[in-house]
């Protein structure tokens with residue numbers, strides 16, 4: 001699980017790429033989750049921006 005505080009809100013997502021499972025890095029400049037394995041990118045709250053993945057990140061509920 002990973003917490004990110006962005007724009008004053010807390011977003012909890014599993015930082016595991018939904019393509020083949022690589023660990024994501026948080027890009028502080030663009031506020032995105034970036035996968036260094038094959039290039040998928042997600043918004044700070046886990047929505048897919050572009051693939052090869054086509055699924056959003058798993059959200060962690062309270």
Ligand code: FES
Nearest residue numbers: 017019020035038
């Ligand atoms: S494992 Fe992340 S893009 Fe392939």
